[in-house]
Amino acid sequence: EIVLTQSPGTLSLSPGERATLSCRASQSVSSSYLAWYQQKPGQAPRLLIYGASSRATGIPDRFSGSGSGTDFTLTISRLEPEDFAVYYCQQYGSSPWTFGPGTKVDIK
Amino acid sequence: QVQLVQSGAEVKKPGASVKVSCKASGYTFTSYGISWVRQAPGQGLEWMGWISAYNGNTNYAQKLQGRVTMTTDTSTSTAYMELRSLRSDDTAVYYCARVLSGWYLIDYWGQGTLVTVSS
Helix, strand or coil, X not given: CCCEEEECCEEEECCCCCEEEEEEECXXXXXXXXXEEEECCXXXXXXXEECCCEECCCCCXXXXXXXXXXXXXXXXXXXXXXXXXXXXXXXXXXXCCEECCCEEEEEC | CCEXXXXXXXXXXXXXXXXXXXXXXXXXXXXXEEEEEEECCCCCCEEEEEEECCCCCEEECHHHCCCEXXXXXXXXXXXXXXXXXXXXXXXEEEEEEEEECCCCEEEEECCCEEEEECC
């Protein structure tokens, strides 16, 4: 099973700042089958990034993903008020599909 | 637009079973799979398994093998997840989600169903 570790656990930033979230895998993620999801309280997750770096439909270009192998990054270039949420990475390249524990981005 | 509408909240006693439904609309049901993911209160996301709506093939998380069954009814574009021998640590919000066939990417999620297991 591929274990995903996310850091930091919590990121406290102000609107307009840049957020950099890390996701590290215990072994190489097949074909960069790595996704990022955003979840707000009381809501279902929403797909942001797939294939490590492709934005999902309707996702603003301030969200970008990068990385390969075992190290992946989600970057939010300038935080908007609606971006404060929990972000999960997930690998879907090998079974069982696994999620990271999440990074909470909160308002400083 | 793609919609996955789940059944309502359930309260069950330990040892009982629960069956959650997920009705899909806005796309060709049999061209995608359905995955089930759960989230215990205040916790992260846990993948439970996947079913192909095309041929019914399944892949379950090992820790749930023997307790979970995922099925689909293509005539009504509805997926079901049944979990048996419920324990208190099965208390969670259960999500169904659409899966791109071949890619195994989860792209759309249902609204979630809270299952509470309590004596």
